Amino acid sequence: MKNRLIYLDGLRGLLAVVVFVHHFFYTFYPELVFGGSANEYMNGNAYSVKRLLALTPLNIFFNPGMAINFFFLLSGYVQTTHYMHNGNIKHVQQSFLKRYFRLAIPTLVVVMLVFLFHKMHWIKKDYIPLSRINADWTRGVIPDNLDFFQAVLCGAFDCFYQKTAYYSVLWTMPYELYGSFSVLILIMATHLAKNKSRVFLLWFLFQLLFINSFIGAAFTVGLLLAYAEAHRPKMMAFFSRSPVRFLCFVIGLYFATYPYTAFEGASKKSVYALISFFDKYPHVISYFIGDTLLLVSLLHSKKTQQVLSSSAFLFLGKISFMLYLTHFLILFSFSPWVYIKLLASNSHNTSVLVCGLLTFTVVCLASWLLYRLVDKPALDFCNRRADELFHSKQGSNSSKKS
Secondary structure (H helix, E strand, O other): OOOOOHHHHHHHHHHHHHHHHHHHHHHHOHHHHHOOOHHHHHHOOOOOHHHHHHOOHHHHHOOHHHHHHHHHHHHHHHHHHHHHHHOOHHHHHHHHHHHHHHHHHHHHHHHHHHHHHHHOOOOOHHHOOOOOOOHHHHHHOOOOOOOHHHHHHHHHOHHHOOOOOOOHHHHHHHHHHHHHHHHHHHHHHOOOOOOHHHHHHHHHHHHHHHHOOHHHHHHHHHHHHHHHHHHOHHHHHHOOOHHHHHHHHHHHHHHHOOOOOOOOOOHHHOOOHHHHHOOOOHHHHHHHHHHHHHHHHHOOOHHHHHHHOOHHHHHHHHOHHHHHHHHHHHHOOHHHHHHHHHHOOOOHHHHHHHHHHHHHHHHHHHHHHHHHHHHHHHHHHHHHHHHHHHHHHHHHHHHHHO
């Protein structure tokens, strides 16, 4: 099963890079992700290169909304696919036991690094070239007034049940934790039910209609896809046909690349005008639809799976969680210092390009180091403790029966 899904690790790595690229350009070249500066947008060429990159499907290379929603979709799919194929509830129970600690241990370590960097005056936000576009966002990424106990509480608890202003990249943690828990609890609650699909669909509709959460529903869609693969092979075989798979990819790409950041009204004047009928949160709904179709296409594309299974993508997948957690820290410490040094003898564009390459290299090295020292040991610890708790519980039950 693990080898069958190994390409999804590569996809995780690719998605983490997309998030990094967006945040780097938002920090040092915001005109690229917005389709131009404020003046260029109001008075510039409607067919400029910047607008072409930002307001067409080419933005897939730096669209964080698409990437983060895809993370949620994959989380629901991967966490449950093992159970859906063999019905072994043990895997789901163990995943539930270790989920919080698997997320919290690396998060706490990175948050304490943020605290350390700030106290050592290594955070260099003042070196970043600010504009009307990125000024407020840049100042709010890491607050100036940081407290040790606040940092501990944030990394260990607060960031998992509320949006935190301490280190803004952690805004996804509540969704990741509660989304995972909702899926795992749903599976355990319906383990003996005959019509699991009906329960899953009812929960999915409940999330959309009453909770109004497309982000939460993404986890359930991942679960539904895993269920359909295991128990509805004829239905899923329909999507393996080349024309259907290609259509899913094209439509999915269109919806998934709705501009995440753009000037007000810009999307309505682009190829995404058709999506404007989503009056509330059009980007969230678009990513939900687009990522689902892209994953359906990927599940039946052997060539794409082979590419994502290459050593480079698997390396990025291995360090993807640490890459996501640490890239802001390096982006606001190492990168501004490098940018200022380069700008002394180079143009802005050259400085941004070289700084981006150097930053990505350092982010990967730091992520790999933290993966070896923190993430992998934390994962191994969680696996061991879950096994011990599970087996001790089984042992006590056997003793009672005897």
